[in-house]
Amino acid sequence: MTRMSGRPFARRLSAVTAFTGLVLAASFTLAVPASAHVEVESKGASALAENVTLDFNAETESDKAGIARLEVVLPEGIEPADITYEDGPAGWKLTATDRGYSVGGPAVAAGEDVAYAVTVRQLPDAESVAFKTLQTYSDGRVDRWIELEEPAGGGHGSLAPILELAPAEPGAKPLSPTPSPEPATETPSSPAEETDTATDSAESSAADTEDEGTNTLAIVAVVVIAVACVGGGAWWFRRRSGAGTS
Incomplete structure (x- = not known):
């Protein structure tokens, strides 16, 4: 019976193992999809x-x-x-x-x-x-x-x-910044502005009240003068009529 030498068998085993590894590596490479981007x-x-x-x-x-x-x-x-x-x-x-x-x-x-x-x-x-x-x-x-x-x-x-990017074209210049849209909200006034506004409102109200009072007094005075004139005229007319009768 012929006995197989250990070294040739080891060489053949190494070759088979290496080939199998290459096949598996190639299969894995082909199976993995290209990385997305x-x-x-x-x-x-x-x-x-x-x-x-x-x-x-x-x-x-x-x-x-x-x-x-x-x-x-x-x-x-x-x-x-x-x-x-x-x-x-x-x-x-x-x-x-x-x-x-x-x-x-x-x-x-x-x-x-x-x-x-x-x-x-x-x-x-x-x-x-x-x-x-x-x-x-x-x-x-x-x-x-x-x-x-x-x-x-x-x-x-x-x-x-x-x-x-390619180099800038001759004469190219940066544009001015794009204006950002301004918010639609109103800017809150400072305490000093609020105080001034309240003071102005109070002074306006006082002035309006004084004007209204002055106008009222003027109307009353006109009415009193008109009544006095009418009454005086009636008295003078009656007196003249009485004098003519006597």
Whole structure:
């Protein structure tokens, strides 16, 4: 009976093990989908360019719930009042926030990406601008596209969408800041103003009272004089009539 050598068997076992490992690694790589992300694009975008349309595409990472809201943190140099909503999913609207804006509405179907567009009044004077985005699903899940560099050790978010800008065109200048809408509420008056107002009202009321009293006295005086004149005239007429009779 021939006995199998230990070394050739070990070599064959090692080769089989290595091949199996490569097959499993390849299978795992093919099975994992490409990482989703949010992108921003704009044809020919340059620093200080005006009325620039930005096209965003937010890919989904959920096959159970649809995207319902995207909140964007604007980069320095762009204010919420500088953003105008152009297009997006049916029923979606833009709402300004303290740090940027959000677009949202009825959740899209599960597994669908979201594309929308906004117009920026003017891009800042920079080489690139990042639009950090929080992506909320209908089940409450939130994807955080907020990192400016690939997070180390997993991190708490993914890369933010970044728009590269060409150099500013010759003669391009920053526009004056967009005026923020003023609140419709009235500014409360100070205690001193309230006191002055109350004093003015009291003086006006006193003056009106004096005027009314003066007018009343004048009317009474006119009436008394008129009655006296009528009475005196009647007395004088009777006296004259009596003298003529005698």
